[in-house]
Amino acid sequence: MIPASRGREPPVNDERAQLFSRHRGLTPPARLIPSNSPDYNDDTSAFHTGSIIMATMNELIESYLEGPKLLRPRLRA
Amino acid sequence: MNREQLHARPIPGKWSTLEVVCHLADFDPILADRIKRVIAEEKPSLVGADENRFAAALHYHERDVEEEMAIIDNTRRQLARILCKLPAEALNRIGVHNERGPRTLEQLLTGAINHIPHHVKFIQDKRQALGLKS
Numbered sequence: 001m002i003p004a005s006r007g008r009e010p011p012v013n014d015e016r017a018q019l020f021s022r023h024r025g026l027t028p029p030a031r032l033i034p035s036n037s038p039d040y041n042d043d044t045s046a047f048h049t050g051s052i053i054m055a056t057m058n059e060l061i062e063s064y065l066e067g068p069k070l071l072r073p074r075l076r077a
Numbered sequence: 078m079n080r081e082q083l084h085a086r087p088i089p090g091k092w093s094t095l096e097v098v099c100h101l102a103d104f105d106p107i108l109a110d111r112i113k114r115v116i117a118e119e120k121p122s123l124v125g126a127d128e129n130r131f132a133a134a135l136h137y138h139e140r141d142v143e144e145e146m147a148i149i150d151n152t153r154r155q156l157a158r159i160l161c162k163l164p165a166e167a168l169n170r171i172g173v174h175n176e177r178g179p180r181t182l183e184q185l186l187t188g189a190i191n192h193i194p195h196h197v198k199f200i201q202d203k204r205q206a207l208g209l210k211s
Contacts, residue, residue, distance in 0.1 A: 057160065057167075060168075060187065060190065063190045064156070064160070068146065071146070071196075071200075075098070
């Protein structure tokens with residue numbers, strides 16, 4: 001799921017770098033400036049709205065890549 | 078899960094696990110396409126898709142779960158490679174969905190992120206109903 005942290009500088013650590021390196025050489029972008037987009041609350045469905053939780057681009061990409069890892073274990077007997 | 082378990086619909090009125098995986102594999106590229114259009118075009122039109130029509134017409138129970146998972150994996154790796162190169166400001170770019178109106182890149186990406194967790198919950202329910210460990 002998405003960490004609620006846009007607006008603060010993402011922690012730079014080895015764990016993050018390792019996560020990206022595990023995904024076929026993806027390189028995390030350099031420090032990103034938090035965007036100033038407003039909160040969104042224009043839909044009753046958190047799934048379709050994308051939710052009001054803010055995250056950095058790095059965190060969004062990490063969460064996006066984590067999706068299949070959530071799914072695969074549920075397909076095992 | 079074996080074929081029988083993947084095809085089972087243990088909760089009345091709900092999809093089988095294979096149907097859920099096929100749904101995810103069909104919609105991951107659609108969601109990625111919308112994101113790509115918002116990155117590449119100026120306020121592109123984004124067209125909705127009816128998940129129930131897809132499930133009814135696209136032979137979900139004839140499909141292979143590993144092929145479906147490969148589509149999801151590859152779609153996400155490719156798009157992540159693109160997203161890595163974008164500045165944070167790109168999250169404010171907008172497309173116009175024909176049913177939901179204006180959507181920012183951030184909203185579209187967050188929706189794509191939430192899609193699998195949203196459906197994993199339902200797969201867990203099916204596993205429980207089938208007596209599989211969760």
